[in-house]
Amino acid sequence: MNKLFISLQNSNLFKGKSLNEIKTLLSKIIYNVQSYKENEIIFSPHQLADTMGIILSGSIDIEQLSPSGKIIILKRKNSPDLIAEPSLFSKSKYYPSTVAVYKSAKILLIHKNQLLKLFLIDNDIMLNFLESVSDSMLILKHKISILSLNSIQERIVAFLIHAYKNTNSTVITLPFSKKAWAEYINVSRTSLSRELRNLEIEGIISFDRHTIEIKDLEKLEEILF
Known part of the structure; x- marks a missing residue:
């Protein structure tokens, strides 16, 4: 118990x-x-x-x-x-x-x-519940905004920019595996890996198994905006 x-x-x-x-x-x-x-x-x-x-x-x-x-x-x-x-x-x-x-x-x-x-x-308990509901709604809103984007690259970039704003750090620790990340933004794992490599080749990010470092925030934002 x-x-x-x-x-x-x-x-x-x-x-x-x-x-x-x-x-x-x-x-x-x-x-x-x-x-x-x-x-x-x-x-x-x-x-x-x-x-x-x-x-x-x-x-x-x-x-x-x-x-x-x-x-x-x-x-x-x-x-x-x-x-x-x-x-x-x-x-x-x-x-x-x-x-x-x-x-x-x-x-x-x-x-x-x-x-x-x-x-x-x-x-x-009531205040804790209301806070949890509010947080859930904000997370869902973010997820829907990502899924509304057309390209895989835009979905990846939107996720990274959101993580950067939340942590105020250019080094982002992934909260889940790349497989789970691909499922989160509704793309295949292969497509996710390919687009991450493209962003790395362009010098915009670098990544390993668990972390992604934003090398050029301005270029990252240009992709989305």
Whole structure:
């Protein structure tokens, strides 16, 4: 049980809470811890959006079906990320996307009625929830703006410029593998590698397995703007 509290302590929802505080809060609500296998669906657009989750272990993908029938991975989430929290209090009754397991996962599930109960018990939990929803919306907006770009190079550049603005550093540590990065911007890994090499040949960036260094920010911006 202590592992549960430690995982939750690292989550956005229980940010700033001690293990004893989390234990006390959970004792006042009903929740469920569920295990899921790889590729299993946790939430789908056919389900009522009445429950959110906190990833205790493993990882999940938030997927969207394009008009052409292709599955687009909007985001990959890992422990201790929240899942489906922006859907709970929307006017839409259903989840907007599919949440599927990428690697076998254990999820703590909280019904929105129980979440409202937590809000009444502890105002900090409500503020943490609102902050998490806001951050999720900003990330989704950024993802959509990238996918709206026509060329692969533009998508790569938009990602790099966004990372530069967030860190104020020309050395960018990739938060995921190149395979996951390719999925994030909806291109093939081969195409991603090819365009990265082209940018390196032009002297705009240099890259290795885990990091990318922006050598010429002005030229990088010219590609996009």
